[in-house]
Amino acid sequence: MSVKFDRKSAMRATLTQEKKSVDERFARADAVLTSHPSGLASSPITTPERTFSAESSAAQGRLIVSAKLECTHENPLNARCIYDPDVVKELAASIATRGQMVPASAVAHPSIQGHYLLIDGHYRKKAAAAAGLQTMDLVVRQSEGEIELYRLSWLLNEERSAQSPLDNAFAWRKLLDKGLVQNEGKIAELLGISAATVNKTLALLNLPTAALDKMRERPAKFGVFTGYELTLAAKKIEESALLDLVNKIIAEDLSSREVSAIRAKIESGSTRKRKETSRQYKVQNNGQHIGSLKEWDSGKVALEVILINPKDRAALVAELKARFCIMK
Structure with missing residues (x-):
């Protein structure tokens, strides 16, 4: 027997588990970036870097600053586009009690002196503002350009709490619209994922x-x-029915297999030709059954009779020709 928790209980349980391992997961993601100080596309550099702070082993070799929130700008190519307000509230309560446990990653703002662009840490910035803080801690990295700004954001989210496919769809569309990648294949290559996943996500x-x-x-x-099953279903049903299906997925926590079955049923119903039932009338001549007259709601009418007498047959044919203005 399965027990369903309400949304707040489930969120609280998830956040509790998240807090237990947050330092470890941040450090793991940071360690990946530490081994690629010039960007993920380059080979690791083994030359020791100058140490600006030893606050954590993962942060060694990079500058940690306390920046004003008003001087900390959101990543224009952030991998995450959707933020849960309940998560912001929970994190704000944690930061207000414990402080900011892990610095956010950032680069120097390319056009505003003394300001910074977040690579990730947008949840932490929103939570800090909600908690009434004026500053947040940042690990300042070397900037590698716009496309690297996105890739680092994506990597850090994947290491901790991955963004949703809908986040990815919005972010990838922005990359394409800005011309930072030429096509879907380049996105797949950039992130090391399949082209099919990119295609289904953008759909x-x-x-x-x-x-x-x-x-x-x-x-x-x-x-x-x-999501992809939804895009297929959307081609066969009205928008109101599609919204009903979206609500059903949320309310009943449907799996992709269950949604696929619903979509297949929709497609089967839309492609199956509805069988028409005819109304039939017996045709008699001198008390003998000689044929039938059939009609359908579609407008189709069919007359089938057998007339042995040539004169009777000729008379009927002539009458039908006259009725429907049939010329030789």
């Missing part, structure tokens, strides 16, 4: 705006395969 943006807005409320409910 989410073909859904109606109302459906996307509803999905933004609970993005974790819509994995790549569930």
